[in-house]
Amino acid sequence: MQRRGMVGKLGIVLLAAVLALVLLLPPGGAMAAEAGPIKVGWLGILSGTLAPYGIEHKTGVEYAVEKINAGGGIKGAKVEMIYTDSKFDINTSVQAVRRFAQQDKVAAIIGGISSAVTIATVGETARLKVPQIAGLAGTPKITEMGSQWIFRTYPSVILTYSSLAHYAIDKLGHKKFATLAYNDEGGLSSIEVFVKTVKEKGKGEIVAREVVPLDAKEFKGVLAKMRQQNPDALVMAAAAPVSGLVARQAREMGWNVALLGHGGYQGIQQYRDVAGPAGDGTLIVTTYAPGLFKHKEAQEFVKEWQAKFKRMPKDLEAHGYDAMNMLAEAIGKVGPDRQKIRDYLAGLKNWPGAAGIYSFLPTGDIRKSLVVSEWKAGNLTPVVAIEKTD
């Protein structure tokens, strides 16, 4: 009893000492941060089957940081990146966000690759009040969760499928559309956006709307039913191999309807592999194609990238590069203050980057340049840039 009482008292004294230290520290800590490097956390998938996406984005970010630091950093302060593998795991990702914010005291976080994992981090960055620029998350959700602290540079299906609708009606002159969606969140929300955009424009009409189960492989019946409505174009929102089957079976039936889709689905090589020659002619809204955007920043980026890497930049490399530069500009203007960085990003309009011209909406969602591509003789070929979207 006696001993425990002693330990208890000692404990309280120690606790008080620690508290006093902690209370004394912040001013000193802030001073140290101003003098030292500016830390930025990067979070994404670096292992497993989705690793290629994470690596591609990281390569773009790394290149931007390298250029910033070579040019003397941000107002003399070097940028120090902390790269973390999310392992496509929600718990790992949330832990990483906490460590970034509380231990590493980062100015901002770039990343969150894949919708499921990114959704889980949005609540955490909002709670800890750290600005986050998501890497690759196709779902519209992350910027619809009410967080002030989330931004995206890579467009969601909302922008892709609404742009697809505008392009198909205004530029291709299609009037009657059939849609085919995968029965999952991505497929359904994509088609939802397309249908809504067509209705708002008041110029086209949806004549058939089909949803297919995830394991479906036989579409001839569904296609025959759609064909009776005589649509000008078939809009697909389903994983690459499944869309490939749809395209192949449509042509096998001798149906030459125009096929439309989006980069994350039909822009993938698997689509063309499964569809075979039937995939040629499919028009796709994609997010980037090197050399297609005419503004200075985009042109210079391609030139410099080619000089360094001896190859063309890829989609996520350009978007990662832009995310980092956007952040660097913000820090350069307002300093490494999380609230001020957030406010600066929220006000960005017509910001010219490597992968297009960006404007943030109040939700943190993006409007940016896109590209229309077409499968031609087995190659995905950029056709035209959509310089500005709305």
Added chain:
Amino acid sequence: MPASDTQAAPPMLRLTELQAGYGNLKVVKGISMEVPRGELVAIIGPNGAGKSTTLNCIAGLLSPKGGQIDLDGEPIAGLPATDIAARGMVLCPEGRQIFASLTVAENLKLGAYCRWNRKEFTHQIEEIAALFPRLRERLRQMGGTLSGGEQQMLAIARALMSRPKVLLLDEPSMGLAPLVVEAIFETISELQRRGVTILLVEQNARMALSVARQAFVLEMGQVVLRGAGEELLQHPQVAESYLGV
């Protein structure tokens, strides 16, 4: 036939101190007997005495736990049932075990599995039809649709298809009407006259003893009495326990 010949040749089937059982349960506790070539030997005994266990052991469905089994002078204890069938000894199991989903003809065909020969098969079917005229009309019928007596005839006919040296019969009279039982036993005697060696297990002691040259009484897994069939029929102990006198 000269006596010296039969002396020199081994008995067709010989059991020496045979033991068998299931798990830790001992059912057959060391039985010895001989079945001479071309003869009909019977085993009688009450339900649960271990008669079927003995036959299953001889036929290879069950591995013996001790003792020897010799077929025509060669040890066969522990060989799998398929090998024993190939050596010319066939068991007609208790309850007939007709393949219900096969036709009568297919059941017979399967009986000839060990020595399948299409030409001989047609010939054999004729022989079978002579022995069991009722099977002839039912060749295309499913085995499961036959009456009990017909099934027993089919079971014996099926066993004969491989032209066995030794026929093991487990309770052929079970569940059959008296008239049918008589017909079956008539056939069994006929087979013996044609030279097939037969080991017959029966609960119908009167019928069994009347056709058997030699007989054994099995109780609790042990041979308690042995003798000529006629002799045992007269034996007071047998008369009391098995003949319902």
Added chain:
Amino acid sequence: MSQLITQIIYGCTIGAVYALIALGFSMVFRAVGLLNFAHQEFMMIGGLLGYSVLTRLGLPLPVTLLLITAACGAGAIVLDKVGLWPIRARRGPLINAIVATIGWGIIMSNGSMFIWGPYSLSYPTFSQLKPLHLGSIALAPQYLFIFGVGALVMVLLQLLLKKTMLGLAIRASAEKPSTAQLMGVPTNYVISVTFAISGAMAGLAGMLIASLYYASFDMGILGLKSLAAAVLGGFGSIPGAMLGGIALGVIENLGSTYISSTYSDIIAYLILILVLLIRPAGLLGSSGGSVA
């Protein structure tokens, strides 16, 4: 009207593939009383191996079909001898053997993902064929080819089972194994043959379906539907497996064409359950657990 006929033909084609797989579920169940949940993975292996042989070795399609069929048959024997028979021989509980098949199935599909990756691999052969026109009906020729191969194999299987000594031994061993042994039938060998036939038909089905769509490590799910087809036809019944497979294929296809593609699975399974409520043993099954 011509559309209805076309859709029925397509349904029959998928159904023939379902039937090939369903037959294996039924045959193994009859032979050893086991629900083999690794069975559909032989279809997956067939599809992926077929892809590799066609693209890497460049062998012609008929040769490849034979080769893959044989390889999957051999694979199924190995699965039984190494992974299932020891449990049977030591009289392990049936549920343990069933769980073992589930385990093997998972190992096979994950192992295939390591080998072939998580991709959808499409066959080079068929894509360029032009549709056939029969009157007002336009048919993709590969559907006819697949239906033809499926039907041919089923006819051959039926001949094997009904007309040969081996077939007789298979049927007899399935009904009363120890009595079959008494007749000299080597039942262990017969069981191996049964696994081989099942695996071979599944592998063939895998190649056929992959030539129509594509092969991927997770395509076994499609094969599991065949279990439903086998039940619909009457589990354990061989003609039932054929009928059930084709019925399921047609129902699915007509359901997605004329009612709703979203609910084609729901429709198919509702019909399955409805049939079972009216005929608990399935369309051609005999009641009371006996086999026909």
